[in-house]
Amino acid sequence: MxxxxxxxxxxxxxxxxxxxxxxxxxxCNLLDELKPRDDGKSYCEQITFVKDRQGHDRRYAIDxxxxxxxxxxxxxETFASGIRKTVQWYLDNQEWVNHVQSGEYHNWLTKNYS
Numbered sequence: 001m002x003x004x005x006x007x008x009x010x011x012x013x014x015x016x017x018x019x020x021x022x023x024x025x026x027x028c029n030l031l032d033e034l035k036p037r038d039d040g041k042s043y044c045e046q047i048t049f050v051k052d053r054q055g056h057d058r059r060y061a062i063d064x065x066x067x068x069x070x071x072x073x074x075x076x077e078t079f080a081s082g083i084r085k086t087v088q089w090y091l092d093n094q095e096w097v098n099h100v101q102s103g104e105y106h107n108w109l110t111k112n113y114s
Contacts, residue, residue, distance in 0.1 A: 003071045010067040016079035017061040021047075026080075030087045 004010060018026075028043035037043065067073045077085070090097055099105040 005070075010071065010073075011062040011064050012067060012073070013062045013064045014075045014077065014079050014082065015064060018079065023083075026083055027087065030084060034087060035091055 024047060025044060028047065031043045064073075075082075096105070099108070
């Protein structure tokens with residue numbers, strides 16, 4: 001942040017181009033390990049394929065060479081370590097997840113930040 005040029009744009013990413021299916025499979029495999037299903041089946045069995053929509057993103061990728069070359073920035077996490085920490089955070093914070101899913105979190109935000 002201190003080395004950047006005001007007005008410039010820097011793409012920040014993990015240098016880990018993945019397809020949507022690779023990301024979903026990774027998430028399922030992590031859940032298989034960290035919170036196995038009661039029936040013993042893999043979460044991957046819940047993946048279903050639908051007809052692609054026109055313009056549907058099959059992958060996400062950005063060029064991070066500018067921030068790397070000009071500012072010396074590089075990610076501290078790999079995709080594998082970052083996604084594992086993210087999944088674990090959600091599993092460890094189920095009460096927060098429940099508030100978001102129920103709409104209580106939205107109501108709290110609206111009440112406190114309107």
